[in-house]
Amino acid sequence: MKLRMVSAAAAAALALSLTATACGSGDGDKSSAGSGDKKITVGIKFDQPGIGLKTPDGKYTGLDVDVAAYVAKQLGYKPSDIEWKEAKSADRETLLQRGDVDYIVASYSITPERQKKVDFAGPYLLAHQDVLIRADDNSIKKPEDLNNKKLCSVTGSTSAQNVKTKIAPKAQLQEYGGYSECLTGLENKVIDALTTDDAILAGYAAQPEFKGKFKLGGFKLSNENYGIGVQKGSELKAKINTALEKMVSDGSWQAYVNKNLGPAGYKNEPAPKIGVIVS
Incomplete structure (x- = not known):
């Protein structure tokens, strides 16, 4: 397990750069969040139970929703000020670059390739395949x-x-259109195992209809550092990092993890340190 961190010098240089360019921020960068804007637009998943889910009655639930709402509150917004927008995996960078959302909390793994296009606050969760x-x-x-x-x-x-x-070259791959189909196949013994990030798997398994039916292997096949995506150069990154640090220190982070993923027996890693990426 390797850790990589932005150096103090690099962080200082970035801060100076942001200060110098703040006045020229694009329209999509609400760097003055909480100082008068009536609404804030946040991207989440709509179809991942336990992570980000839009329920049939129009409500939003999941770990990412709780984290996103906590951050919005720290930025000065009430729950009614949040406009939720679906952020599908393939659309996340585009949504940020166009300014369609202010930030994205959507099981969004921090990778070098993505960091070329957007900035990340966090990470706020270390997941594993x-x-x-x-x-x-x-x-x-x-x-x-x-x-x-x-x-x-x-x-x-x-x-x-x-x-x-x-890992297992003789595994028989079965590709379905969605995770719910995989779960149905797993429940009916048509398939033997479903693989993706453990946090996503725990979210599905924690749903009432699946209580006691499934368990996580606990294999940690990869490291996935979930971050909060913001527009490149946005001052929101620093503000969100401050909010995340408070979320951990006041106990809210652990409460959110327990509530959304705990019912599936999810054994979470300790809260990550801001700016430290486990590779």
């Missing part, structure tokens, strides 16, 4: 046990390919 299996299945105790098993992930995902190429 893992597998979800049936609670009564004792045949998968280590990653190599996935050989000759039917392994499901969504079409286009790199998670299952990662397992097949690096």
Whole structure:
């Protein structure tokens, strides 16, 4: 496990750069958040239970929703001031670059490639690629046990390919259109395991209809540093980092994790330190 951190000198240089360019920020960068703007637009997932979900009655639930709302409050906004916008994985950088959202909290892993296009506050969660299996299945105790098993992930995902190429070359890949389809297949014993980030898996497994049916493998196949995306050069990054630090120190962070992911037996890593990326 490797840690990488922005140096103090680099951080100081960035701060000077932001100060010099603040007046020229684009329209999409509400760097004065909380100082008079009536609304703030936040991107979240709409289809990930436990992480970011829009319910049939129009409400929003999940860890990312709680984190995003906490940050908005620290920026000076009331819950009614938040405009939630769906941020699908493929659209996140575009939404930020166009100024369609002020920030994005959507199981958004910090990667070098993405950092070329947008900035990240955080991270606020260290997740890992893992597998979800049936609670009564004792045949998968280590990653190599996935050989000759039917392994499901969504079409286009790199998670299952990662397992097949690096860990269990004899795994039988099954690609479905969505995670709910994989879960149905897992429940009906059509497939043996579902793979993606453990936080996402825990969110699904924590839903009332799946209580006690599934368990996480706990394999930690990769490190996924979830951050809050903002426009490149936005002053919101520093303000959000301050909010995240307070969220951890006052106990809210752990409460949100327990509420949204705890029912699935999710064993979270300690809250990450701001600016430290685990690779």
